[in-house]
Amino acid sequence: xxxxxxxxxxxxxxxxxxxxxxxxxxxxxxxxxxxxxxxxxxxxxxxxxxxxxxxxxxxxxxxxxxxxxxxxxxxxxxxxxxxxxxxxxxxxxxxxxxxxxxxxxxxxxxxxxxxxxxxxxxxxxxxxxxxxxxxxxxxxxxxxxxxxxxxxxxxxxxxxxxxxxxxxxxxxxxxxxxxxxxxxxxxxxxxxxxxxxxxxxxxxxxxxxxxxxxxxxxxxxxxxxxxxxxxxxxxxxxxxxxxxxxxxxxxxxxxxxxxxxxxxxxxxxxxxxxxxxxxxxxxxxxxxxxxxxxx
Numbered sequence: 582x583x584x585x586x587x588x589x590x591x592x593x594x595x596x597x598x599x600x601x602x603x604x605x606x607x608x609x610x611x612x613x614x615x616x617x618x619x620x621x622x623x624x625x626x627x628x629x630x631x632x633x634x635x636x637x638x639x640x641x642x643x644x645x646x647x648x649x650x651x652x653x654x655x656x657x658x659x660x661x662x663x664x665x666x667x668x669x670x671x672x673x674x675x676x677x678x679x680x681x682x683x684x685x686x687x688x689x690x691x692x693x694x695x696x697x698x699x700x701x702x703x704x705x706x707x708x709x710x711x712x713x714x715x716x717x718x719x720x721x722x723x724x725x726x727x728x729x730x731x732x733x734x735x736x737x738x739x740x741x742x743x744x745x746x747x748x749x750x751x752x753x754x755x756x757x758x759x760x761x762x763x764x765x766x767x768x769x770x771x772x773x774x775x776x777x778x779x780x781x782x783x784x785x786x787x788x789x790x791x792x793x794x795x796x797x798x799x800x801x802x803x804x805x806x807x808x809x810x811x812x813x814x815x816x817x818x819x820x821x822x823x824x825x826x827x828x829x830x831x832x833x834x835x836x837x838x839x840x841x842x843x844x845x846x847x848x849x850x851x852x853x854x855x856x857x858x859x860x861x862x863x864x865x866x867x868x869x870x871x872x873x874x875x876x
Contacts, residue, residue, distance in 0.1 A: 585866035589632055596631035597623065599649035600656060603706060617687045617695035618702070622660040626678055629867070630655045633770040636864050637788055640857055641778020647713055651722065651777065654706040655770050658730050661699035662766075664692050666739065672821065700730065713777055721776055729765040738762025747826040752833050756797065759830075763803070764796025771795075771864075787853045791864065794850035799871050801843040804829040805836055806875070840872075847872045 600622055607616040631652035638648040667674040667682040668689060674682050684692035706712060707722045728734055738761030745758065771792030775785040807822050808831050822829050831839045847868040854861040 583866075585863055585870065588636075588863050589627060589629075589867075589870070592632040592635050593626070593628040595635070595645075595649060596628040596652045596656060599653045603650065603653045604657075604702070613687065614691055614694045614698060617683055617691050618698050620686060621664045621683050621695055622657060622699060624678070628652075628656060629871075630659055630767060630770040632867065633767065633792065633864075634773045636861075636867070637771050637774025638777055639774065640784075640860055641774060641780055643774060643777045646711065647777060648774070650706050650709070650712050651773050652770075654703040654712075654722075654726065655766065655773065657699045657703040657706070658726065658735075659766060661696040661703075662730075662735050662739075664696035664699070668692060671739070671743065672825075674821070715779075718776060718779070722773065725769050725772065725776065729769040734761050734765035738765070742827070745828055748828065750828050752830070755828055755830060755833065759797055759800040760793065763800040764793050767796035767799065768792035784856065787856055791850045791853040794846045794853070795868055795871055798843040798846035798850065798868070801830045801839050801846070802872055802874060804831040805839055805843070807831075808836060843872050 601619075604619050604622060605615050607613070607619065609615075634652040634655055635645075635648050638651075663677055664683045666672050667677055668684055675685055676682065680686070682692075683695055687695070703726065704723055707726060708719055710719075712722065713719050730736065738758050741754075741758040742762060745754070750758070768789050769792070771788045772785055774780075775788050780788075804822060807820065807829075821827075822832065829839075830842060834842065851865050851868050854864055857864075
């Protein structure tokens, strides 16, 4: 195992432990929705967004307890988005991370409520004093995550994704969709460490740009895996985009050109890290991981 793989595994375990500790236990008459929250958020993933929070926070010497809380908040938002995206009213998926989706394991109403609860719990985690001692930092984290998750980010991107089904949007429209739906949450994951560490505007802009380029590369690779991957590797259904008439970078450019585009975006993302020297080597390695992954 390489040093990067070890760092990624260690971060995944740390974020998993943080989530386990910070998610409510399923007790009381509301236990079913709490169980569904934990089912959706815990287990079976590399925690790449949490990894970005930990790595960027490490650049500024941010306390690990604070980073764990913020990483857990970001992962709660990510889990919520998957729960809702998988619903029959949206992507109608039966499999996620190699196990039944939340609405299949529980029911649709519970899945909706679990997603709602995960989203709101994320903001509670950021607003609490344990996230950071400075209330202005906490407020900025809340505002940035809300922007990434809402109409200007993931929600707007999902709306565009559904609106474009059966149509032929331009490559610029597809890129905007992917910047909102996928890259926005990766951006705040990368910028969060600099917000917590009160980094300079130059450093924050560099990490934001790194996250945006890498987020776009991540989505292109996802689209390639949907076209060429196998469900037992990806942990979710494949060939969905073609079946639903979705236009992606892959459908517009073809697999080979899309792979080249993802590689170019990842290389561009890495260049934004020049001012951090060797301290950002794991972030540089993450760019290679994103474009080479098989799940």
